[in-house]
Amino acid sequence: MAKSEDPDSKGGACMFLVDLPDPAIQITGVPNTIDSSMPGSHAEITIYNLRVPADQMLGDAGEGFKYAQIRLSPARLSHCMRWLGGCMRAQEIATDYANRRMAFGKTLIDHEGVGFMLAENMIDIKQCELMIDWCAGVLDTGSLGTVESSMTKVAVSEALMRIADKCVQVMGGLGVTDKTIVETMFREVRAFRIYDGPTEVHKWSLAKKLRRDWKAGQ
Numbered sequence: 484m485a486k487s488e489d490p491d492s493k494g495g496a497c498m499f500l501v502d503l504p505d506p507a508i509q510i511t512g513v514p515n516t517i518d519s520s521m522p523g524s525h526a527e528i529t530i531y532n533l534r535v536p537a538d539q540m541l542g543d544a545g546e547g548f549k550y551a552q553i554r555l556s557p558a559r560l561s562h563c564m565r566w567l568g569g570c571m572r573a574q575e576i577a578t579d580y581a582n583r584r585m586a587f588g589k590t591l592i593d594h595e596g597v598g599f600m601l602a603e604n605m606i607d608i609k610q611c612e613l614m615i616d617w618c619a620g621v622l623d624t625g626s627l628g629t630v631e632s633s634m635t636k637v638a639v640s641e642a643l644m645r646i647a648d649k650c651v652q653v654m655g656g657l658g659v660t661d662k663t664i665v666e667t668m669f670r671e672v673r674a675f676r677i678y679d680g681p682t683e684v685h686k687w688s689l690a691k692k693l694r695r696d697w698k699a700g701q
């Protein structure tokens with residue numbers, strides 16, 4: 484998406500497709516990241532002096548930002564759903580471990596410190612499900628759900644981090660090895676607190692909405 488320089492456009496951004504390879508678009512780096520679930524990783528690209536034929540513009544000039552917003556909420560929600568599924572599996576693995584492992588005369592889950600961690604995960608998982616369901620319901624009405632998906636993305640990504648961390652902790656040394664997907668989930672969800680907008684930026688944006696609403700009510 485790019486800001487349009489067409490004097491006839493409405494002055495907003497434009498969305499377009501570009502046939503690759505194009506010398507104006509260069510992959511300038513493929514950084515290693517904490518997560519590993521994205522096929523092909525995440526490339527850094529440089530765009531310089533790109534010319535786009537008019538027939539490769541998607542939709543109308545000046546509407547690009549609006550088009551981008553349409554995919555924003557479903558994208559946030561699908562990240563929430565995918566990584567919640569992964570954390571639910573991690574919780575199953577940690578629960579199984581805690582029910583089998585004997586330590587200091589009883590199974591781990593019977594040690595209150597361990598049982599409480601798994602119970603807290605159970606609560607976090609249910610809260611994630613409910614928020615995702617609520618936000619999906621808002622999107623089903625045809626709304627952009629910008630505020631709702633922002634709230635859901637923050638709540639779920641923060642909860643998933645807590646869940647994955649506790650699963651690692653419950654499993655002790657095994658939890659930090661690659662013998663189960665618990666370690667993978669811990670790494671995957673850490674990045675989710677930054678991808679699709681860091682928690683703090685979403686909160687900042689929500690606070691701005693509170694400010695706007697308060698002003699409108701005066």
Ligand SMILES: Cc1cc2nc3c(=O)[nH]c(=O)nc-3n(C[C@H](O)[C@H](O)[C@H](O)COP(=O)(O)OP(=O)(O)OC[C@H]3O[C@@H](n4cnc5c(N)ncnc54)[C@H](O)[C@@H]3O)c2cc1C
Nearest residue numbers: 514516524525526676677678679680681682683684687688
């Ligand atoms: C490999 C990779 C893939 C990514 N994929 C996506 C993607 O697909 N979609 C997507 O949307 N994002 C994605 N991101 C995230 C995005 O590219 C940015 O990293 C993210 O928006 C944060 O911006 P920044 O890195 O410039 O951090 P900075 O702007 O430097 O911010 C650093 C930190 O400062 C704090 N901060 C910043 N602004 C504010 C504020 N207004 N109020 C309070 N605190 C603030 C936050 O804690 C933030 O984490 C990806 C990032 C990486 C590294």
